[in-house]
Amino acid sequence: MIARTLRMGLLPLIAVLAACGPVPVDQAERSCLRDAELAERPRGSVAMGIGSGSGGTRGYGSVNLEIGSDYLRGRDPSDVFSSCVQRRSGQAPTRVLAEQPGWRGTR
Numbered sequence: 001m002i003a004r005t006l007r008m009g010l011l012p013l014i015a016v017l018a019a020c021g022p023v024p025v026d027q028a029e030r031s032c033l034r035d036a037e038l039a040e041r042p043r044g045s046v047a048m049g050i051g052s053g054s055g056g057t058r059g060y061g062s063v064n065l066e067i068g069s070d071y072l073r074g075r076d077p078s079d080v081f082s083s084c085v086q087r088r089s090g091q092a093p094t095r096v097l098a099e100q101p102g103w104r105g106t107r
Contacts, residue, residue: 022090032084038068039080
């Protein structure tokens with residue numbers, strides 16, 4: 001009984017530790033693309049509108065701004081991408097940032 005309980009308690013720990021391992025390089029390239037985009041420039045959106053109902057007419061709005069620390073430090077998006085892929089996969093990227101599908105950088 002104790003051995004079974006011990007094994008059941010270790011399963012979540014093993015799963016968490018397995019998730020910390022390196023990922024395939026193509027998966028790392030896809031996930032690191034966002035880091036490179038945030039290093040290039042901030043991202044944001046603005047939403048505004050008017051709604052009416054039984055309580056009258058009301059305006060609403062929201063602002064969303066995302067600024068990466070790499071952008072604030074002035075780091076090159078290509079360097080951010082390469083180091084991110086290396087850190088996550090343990091390998092160098094298969095293609096440079098400019099050749100990655102989905103990259104729309106201006107630098």
